Amino acid sequence: MTNDGSKAVAGLSPDWFGGVIVVAIGTLAVAVASTYTLGTAENMGPGYFPVMLGVLTICFGVGILVVDTRKRSEGVARPALRPLLVITSAILIFAAVVDTLGLAPACFLAALISTFADKNNQPRRALVLAAVLATLAVLTFKYALGVPAEVFTW
Amino acid sequence: MVNAGDLWSGLTLLFSFEALLYCFIGVALGTFVGVLPGIGAMTAIALLLPITYQLEPITSLVMLAGIYYGTQYGGSTASILLNMPGTPTTAVTCLDGYPMMKQGRGGVALLITAISSFIGSIIGTVALALFAPPLAQIAISFGSAEYLSLVVLGLLAVVLFSEGSVFRSLAAISIGALLGTVGIDINTGEQRFTFGLLSLYDGVALTAVALGIFGLAEVIANVGQVEERGPAQRISLRSMLPTGDDWPRSLKAALRGTAIGSFFGVLPGAGGVMASFMSYALEKRVSKNSAEFGHGAIEGIAGPEAANNANAQTAFIPTLTLGLPGDAVMALIVSAMMIQGVTPGPSFLHTNPALFWALVFSFVIGNAMLLVLNIPLVGLWVRLLNIPYRTLYPAIVVLICCGIYSVGTSVADVVTVAVMGVLGYGMRLLRFAAAPLLLGFVLGPLMEEHFRRALLLSSGHLSTFVSSWISVVILGAVVLMVLSVVVRQFRSRRQAAVGPSPADEEL
Numbered sequence: 001m002t003n004d005g006s007k008a009v010a011g012l013s014p015d016w017f018g019g020v021i022v023v024a025i026g027t028l029a030v031a032v033a034s035t036y037t038l039g040t041a042e043n044m045g046p047g048y049f050p051v052m053l054g055v056l057t058i059c060f061g062v063g064i065l066v067v068d069t070r071k072r073s074e075g076v077a078r079p080a081l082r083p084l085l086v087i088t089s090a091i092l093i094f095a096a097v098v099d100t101l102g103l104a105p106a107c108f109l110a111a112l113i114s115t116f117a118d119k120n121n122q123p124r125r126a127l128v129l130a131a132v133l134a135t136l137a138v139l140t141f142k143y144a145l146g147v148p149a150e151v152f153t154w
Numbered sequence: 155m156v157n158a159g160d161l162w163s164g165l166t167l168l169f170s171f172e173a174l175l176y177c178f179i180g181v182a183l184g185t186f187v188g189v190l191p192g193i194g195a196m197t198a199i200a201l202l203l204p205i206t207y208q209l210e211p212i213t214s215l216v217m218l219a220g221i222y223y224g225t226q227y228g229g230s231t232a233s234i235l236l237n238m239p240g241t242p243t244t245a246v247t248c249l250d251g252y253p254m255m256k257q258g259r260g261g262v263a264l265l266i267t268a269i270s271s272f273i274g275s276i277i278g279t280v281a282l283a284l285f286a287p288p289l290a291q292i293a294i295s296f297g298s299a300e301y302l303s304l305v306v307l308g309l310l311a312v313v314l315f316s317e318g319s320v321f322r323s324l325a326a327i328s329i330g331a332l333l334g335t336v337g338i339d340i341n342t343g344e345q346r347f348t349f350g351l352l353s354l355y356d357g358v359a360l361t362a363v364a365l366g367i368f369g370l371a372e373v374i375a376n377v378g379q380v381e382e383r384g385p386a387q388r389i390s391l392r393s394m395l396p397t398g399d400d401w402p403r404s405l406k407a408a409l410r411g412t413a414i415g416s417f418f419g420v421l422p423g424a425g426g427v428m429a430s431f432m433s434y435a436l437e438k439r440v441s442k443n444s445a446e447f448g449h450g451a452i453e454g455i456a457g458p459e460a461a462n463n464a465n466a467q468t469a470f471i472p473t474l475t476l477g478l479p480g481d482a483v484m485a486l487i488v489s490a491m492m493i494q495g496v497t498p499g500p501s502f503l504h505t506n507p508a509l510f511w512a513l514v515f516s517f518v519i520g521n522a523m524l525l526v527l528n529i530p531l532v533g534l535w536v537r538l539l540n541i542p543y544r545t546l547y548p549a550i551v552v553l554i555c556c557g558i559y560s561v562g563t564s565v566a567d568v569v570t571v572a573v574m575g576v577l578g579y580g581m582r583l584l585r586f587a588a589a590p591l592l593l594g595f596v597l598g599p600l601m602e603e604h605f606r607r608a609l610l611l612s613s614g615h616l617s618t619f620v621s622s623w624i625s626v627v628i629l630g631a632v633v634l635m636v637l638s639v640v641v642r643q644f645r646s647r648r649q650a651a652v653g654p655s656p657a658d659e660e661l
Contacts, residue, residue, distance in 0.1 A: 042614030
């Protein structure tokens, strides 16, 4: 059990995993940024600062790996996969649909899909909620705030 | 120095219908998001950023600031009534606020916290008015080298006071800064990290990062986790009247809390959470009947509530005079100001005195509005607390989608929010604090500019960073901080070997 009571993923240490990811990001940054013009200290090119940041990131990642792994912290908390996948999909569906179908359908779908993230949400209530939210959203953003979006683009 | 003409122009700038209206909207919204657990000032401000682009600087600033300190009023309502903090800074208020509720003294608790918050805010605002001008005066002589050292100091302070490991926060800052370099480099026109994607030419949208890492990640983490709450009881106005020695006890606690909060507000990174916890600890220690704490001691709510409000007001001191945001929400406000063409920093008070004083006066008016909103109108917020989270979060999702889309009607921005949401959630799982990333994102480009300019002026010599005494002092402070962190690591490692000491069990 982790501190907040959620179950831990066995064997996976957040320190190792986190440290490795950070070092990877830093290395990637240095690799890409060093292809840009570096320039000199006096006349810094676009690549100078990102390469510096990349190197710092690697150092900090090493710090995580060396120092943090000494403390025996509990494993990574088990990710809440259902909310993660459902909510992310809701946002992506909104993105996919808003220009082709319009603001209202996009809001409706985003709200409806996101209700699936909580298993306690009942289908009929979810439909009503989605419809209400879509209406409120359109009224607020399109009419009250004047966002240049089409309500329905059919 | 300060002259009456500036004060007067500040007042006249504020007293327009639009500015006052948006001040009210800001504090009302702040209370609203403060009351509701699961949505905070960060999401509210990120959502409103696009709107502020169309408003006058004074109006948008007054509104955003109103949200910022308004949340400190609302947060305690949920803490007292439901034992669930509306904002992290009001978590401590649960300890004695909820027992008071159970004793039938919930109304008194709500009144006392509102009044303590008011005291903290007003005194904090006075501190802002007193200390900002002289501080800006000193800072105006800062060159690029000094400024860079200052930003480094501020970021280190954030790291020191952040939860979680030091290296994680540092990594978050540098990764945030890397994210900030994405896009076309202003100086040379060369593309950085765009990989040919047109949507990345202008960089990653700030609102998308803020909404994703804080708003979306919060929703993902909270769905299904927030326990079902029982309905909140109605509070009558009469039940709010304090009895016996409630007044003197809470007043003294509020004053002590204000002192603590004002101090921590000036320090970048320390934040209201630390201020409120420290105030609680202090009250318990100086109280004659410390056994009462945890069972409804009124000092336990008066002190922390004054502290977190004073903290919110004095946090504007480093932000406005030095351009140093103390936390992620402030960083967002700083960005909003920059987009409006008003750059917070040493020259801000000099070139925009009317704006500064208008803001200061708006704090006074805003807090007065909040007093009305939180005492007689508290029943409104109580009713809000009855909405179950499973109905609330789809609304938040729709808000986030529409909010980011309204920035530039760009689908790419919406996708960015989704990506940032996953990133933010991943960071939570791996125990990285999110605020340093946003700070790095906002301050990174600034640091680069100053770094570049400092080296350009000194013809590439790094010695420029120790050539002026201000810079030396700041860098000295940086070294001290690094040392204290190292010492802290050693001490905790020794304690881990030795076992907890009795002193640790006192809180």
